[in-house]
Amino acid sequence: MVSTHHHHGLEDLNETQKRVHRILCSAQNPLSAYEVLDKMRAKGAVTPPTVYRSLDKLIEKGLAHRLESLNAYVACKHPHHGHDMAAFAICENCGFVKEFTDPHISERLSHWSDDHDFSAKKVTVEIRGRCADCTK
Incomplete structure (x- = not known):
């Protein structure tokens, strides 16, 4: 698709x-x-x-x-803009991967970067676990 x-x-x-x-x-x-x-x-x-x-x-x-x-x-399933974070939930059982965006996580990471004078170029968050189908 x-x-x-x-x-x-x-x-x-x-x-x-x-x-x-x-x-x-x-x-x-x-x-x-x-x-x-x-x-x-x-x-x-x-x-x-x-x-x-x-x-x-x-x-x-x-x-x-x-x-x-x-x-x-x-x-990429989402159009990202510059410093936008890419986040992925990865099912360790079936291999399904869902890309998502979360403004709250993005904002927290950007605050952290500012507080620590860190210039972030690219942020990719990977969450590993089990998808809804595999936890049933």
Whole structure:
């Protein structure tokens, strides 16, 4: 399911980057770089560095996120603005990942950064546990 809201920056991507973005958008769960690579290879040769560069470019443009704890990538489901926080709830049982935004958490972190003279560039919050379906 590809989201309908328009992402700025999609038009500046090269064909490989657009393909990587489409693969992430159509994936049910986060994909590792190698899973992206496998899906790319179905339509012709591609090298790991090309895939990594494409993923980095998508992250830089706010079109994708890297989930550190899973070492995997997801397409961005929310348009973020600059210092907006990306938050993810990750089910350790079924692998479901829900992206969400929470202005309260964002605000608290921004207060902390101000209080400690810390200049935050990127904030990704990962909450691991069990989704509603798996706790039933």
